[in-house]
Amino acid sequence: GRLQSAASEAELTKIQQVEAHFQQETQAVSAGQYVVEDAEHTLVEPSDEFRKTALIPSLEKYDALYKESVKDPDAFWSRIASEFYWKEKWEVNDGKIHTENFDIREGPIKVEWFKGGKTNICYNALDRHVEAGRASDIAMYWEGNEPGYDSTVTFGQLLELVCQVANYLRSLGVKKGDAVVIYMPMLVELPVAMLACARIGAIHSVVFAGFSADSLAQRILDCKPKVVLTANGVMRGAKLINLKSIVDDALAQTKKQGHAVETCLVYGNEVATKKEETAWVGERDVWWQDVIPSQASRSEVEWVDAEDPLFLLYTSGSTGKPKGVLHTTGGYMVYTATTFKHAFDYRPGDIYWCTADCGWITGHSYLTYGPLLNGATVVNFEGVPTYPDAGRCWEIVDKYKVTIFYTAPTAIRSLMRAGDEPVKKHSRKSLRMLGSVGEPINPAAWKWYYEVVGDSRCPISDTWWQTETGGFMITPVPGAFALKPGSATFPFFGVQPAIVDENGKELEGECSGYLCIKASWPSAFRTLFGDHSRYETTYFAPFKGFYFSGDGCHRDKDGYYWLTGRVDDVINVSGHRIGSAEVESALVLHPQCAEAAVVGYDHDVKGQGIYAFVTLVEGVDYSEELRKALVAKVRSQIGPFAAPDVIHWAPGLPKTRSGKIMRRILRKIAANQIDELGDVSTLADPGVVEQLIELKGK
Ligand code: ATP
Numbered sequence: 174g175r176l177q178s179a180a181s182e183a184e185l186t187k188i189q190q191v192e193a194h195f196q197q198e199t200q201a202v203s204a205g206q207y208v209v210e211d212a213e214h215t216l217v218e219p220s221d222e223f224r225k226t227a228l229i230p231s232l233e234k235y236d237a238l239y240k241e242s243v244k245d246p247d248a249f250w251s252r253i254a255s256e257f258y259w260k261e262k263w264e265v266n267d268g269k270i271h272t273e274n275f276d277i278r279e280g281p282i283k284v285e286w287f288k289g290g291k292t293n294i295c296y297n298a299l300d301r302h303v304e305a306g307r308a309s310d311i312a313m314y315w316e317g318n319e320p321g322y323d324s325t326v327t328f329g330q331l332l333e334l335v336c337q338v339a340n341y342l343r344s345l346g347v348k349k350g351d352a353v354v355i356y357m358p359m360l361v362e363l364p365v366a367m368l369a370c371a372r373i374g375a376i377h378s379v380v381f382a383g384f385s386a387d388s389l390a391q392r393i394l395d396c397k398p399k400v401v402l403t404a405n406g407v408m409r410g411a412k413l414i415n416l417k418s419i420v421d422d423a424l425a426q427t428k429k430q431g432h433a434v435e436t437c438l439v440y441g442n443e444v445a446t447k448k449e450e451t452a453w454v455g456e457r458d459v460w461w462q463d464v465i466p467s468q469a470s471r472s473e474v475e476w477v478d479a480e481d482p483l484f485l486l487y488t489s490g491s492t493g494k495p496k497g498v499l500h501t502t503g504g505y506m507v508y509t510a511t512t513f514k515h516a517f518d519y520r521p522g523d524i525y526w527c528t529a530d531c532g533w534i535t536g537h538s539y540l541t542y543g544p545l546l547n548g549a550t551v552v553n554f555e556g557v558p559t560y561p562d563a564g565r566c567w568e569i570v571d572k573y574k575v576t577i578f579y580t581a582p583t584a585i586r587s588l589m590r591a592g593d594e595p596v597k598k599h600s601r602k603s604l605r606m607l608g609s610v611g612e613p614i615n616p617a618a619w620k621w622y623y624e625v626v627g628d629s630r631c632p633i634s635d636t637w638w639q640t641e642t643g644g645f646m647i648t649p650v651p652g653a654f655a656l657k658p659g660s661a662t663f664p665f666f667g668v669q670p671a672i673v674d675e676n677g678k679e680l681e682g683e684c685s686g687y688l689c690i691k692a693s694w695p696s697a698f699r700t701l702f703g704d705h706s707r708y709e710t711t712y713f714a715p716f717k718g719f720y721f722s723g724d725g726c727h728r729d730k731d732g733y734y735w736l737t738g739r740v741d742d743v744i745n746v747s748g749h750r751i752g753s754a755e756v757e758s759a760l761v762l763h764p765q766c767a768e769a770a771v772v773g774y775d776h777d778v779k780g781q782g783i784y785a786f787v788t789l790v791e792g793v794d795y796s797e798e799l800r801k802a803l804v805a806k807v808r809s810q811i812g813p814f815a816a817p818d819v820i821h822w823a824p825g826l827p828k829t830r831s832g833k834i835m836r837r838i839l840r841k842i843a844a845n846q847i848d849e850l851g852d853v854s855t856l857a858d859p860g861v862v863e864q865l866i867e868l869k870g871k
């Protein structure tokens with residue numbers, strides 16, 4: 174265990190002493206099959222076999238490239254950018270291809286890469302491969318929610334579909350710089366719609382299909398699209414979601430508030446909802462199947478500037494009102510492609526599966542753009558990992574011979590909860606690489622993922638990044654160096670992390686504090702849509718001269734980075750600063766605890782107390798005895814001062830639709846401020862909140 178975070182130097186010394194003390198105590202404890210006794214000292218080397226063929230097979234090679242990338246980013250990135258197609262080359266001023274200001278004392282925050290260069294990301298993701306003779310290679314395997322529903326799309330077919338949608342959008346008058354809102358399930362047509370926008374220079378804004386009508390309306394009012402793309406319905410697991418009625422509600426709201434959407438293009442998804450049962454607004458709604466197939470299958474590319482906007486995406490909203498993050502074209506293209514290639518050690522022939530939805534940044538950068546720019550074959554899965562049962566993922570891995578599998582800790586923990594049997598039933602021998610994203614992965618879940626899912630053969634890339642960063646920032650380059658369970662390891666090429674104390678002073682060597690980034694990287698977000706001053710105050714004002722991530726971080730003596738969660742998730746118990754992630758990690762070590770979420774609450778004596786919500790393994794009942802055992806687990810793992818004051822049984826936890834626990838809501842429940850829960854519309858299942866309120870004190 175480790176105490177982390179935002180602390181002054183004096184506090185840090187104290188923390189280190191306490192750490193040393195509990196390190197000893199931790200070593201004496203052995204519970205649960207997947208405990209990692211001392212993650213910081215556990216080095217997991219890539220196998221010789223993996224290393225032999227790896228793109229970057231040694232630490233020396235990584236080091237050399239990293240040094241070059243920070244010493245001369247302009248030379249480093251222009252060399253990589255030259256591998257893409259540019260209609261016109263970017264400007265070079267004094268040897269520089271980028272300009273930036275990260276210091277608000279020097280004027281407005283500004284980032285630009287490859288300015289003056291003319292390109293198109295859709296062309297680079299599709300046409301380039303087709304023109305290289307790869308038209309009949311498979312670009313995408315689509316796997317439906319219901320087993321047995323699937324399809325295969327080649328690069329040639331994908332390009333034709335994209336062109337048809339691009340032509341239709343053009344026929345409606347959508348042009349370069351216009352926003353298009355996409356509210357679609359994970360059909361092939363979702364990435365198609367994104368690429369079609371990119372092809373004509375329109376700015377896509379994907380809203381996760383399942384967000385409430387209010388959330389959708391709010392986003393539409395923000396970027397004012399002429400056209401909204403959707404489907405009539407979708408099955409997610411065993412649940413029917415009537416997308417069209419949500420869209421109808423949202424569009425009625427925006428119309429009332431002064432923005433009438435002209436066209437709503439509806440994909441008829443008959444597996445979920447019959448066309449004739451779909452409500453229809455005659456002058457506005459159009460069936461996809463009525464207008465798209467008749468379009469010409471070629472469509473001209475709109476060449477755009479590297480700094481023209483590519484998309485707008487709202488953050489998941491784990492901490493508050495979602496922010497409209499804006500990404501531009503050139504830097505995003507170069508960076509997502511390069512990070513994809515190296516973090517997953519990608520080479521032609523790999524079958525890559527990312528379980529994220531296109532409604533999130535991961536679905537943009539690492540389901541759509543990054544892989545397709547590399548000409549990779551991707552699996553696009555419409556369903557959920559546990560439907561119809563906990564073996565579904567491994568069935569899909571075997572079906573398509575997936576070699577790279579990328580998912581989130583929340584999915585890993587829920588699969589772990591179902592035991593090893595559903596995993597072991599399937600061969601999984603095609604797998605050679607695993608990935609994790611979205612939250613810190615606790616060492617026990619890491620170990621299970623590594624040993625059970627990957628048969629101790631596949632490196633895990635724990636990728637730390639954000640909607641704002643566009644691409645991976647801290648991530649393993651798996652052939653180059655050893656992993657440590659639960660660490661995102663080292664910065665990617667060109668990324669200069671800085672861990673700072675609360676005065677903004679950069680800390681050296683082994684330390685804990687606030688994670689910042691010192692200089693720009695190609696896929697950095699350029700602004701918050703329509704609110705540049707919120708961009709500056711949220712990210713650049715807290716620590717002058719740095720981009721502030723909002724996350725806490727520890728760097729160990731070997732230079733490995735350990736993400737410790739958001740800094741506002743730190744709980745101060747009698748002067749001890751305890752990260753919620755650390756207590757959660759200890760709780761899930763108990764064999765009967767499947768998932769835990771920990772928050773602070775006002776405590777008369779200690780200042781703050783620890784309030785833990787726990788979800789139990791299937792079939793286990795909550796009891797006083799178990800409560801005591803859970804508290805004991807934390808005491809022995811971290812120390813008595815971290816023992817939870819309250820254990821609250823949670824059959825389900827409030828999560829964003831991307832699977833992140835919304836601690837903001839849990840804090841309100843813990844504090845008994847039930848009437849101040851705030852916006853719960855970004856929750857995957859708002860019903861769990863009521864359930865939790867009911868179980869309070871039980
Ligand atoms: P909001 O900013 O609206 O509150 P969000 O931060 O959850 O929402 P995202 O941009 O989707 O929105 O998530 C980025 C955050 O997810 C990071 O700041 C970090 O807290 C967490 N995260 C992502 N990947 C990792 C990882 N590999 N390890 C640790 N934390 C991670």
Ligand code: MG
Binds near residue numbers: 488639723
């Ligand atoms: Mg965030």
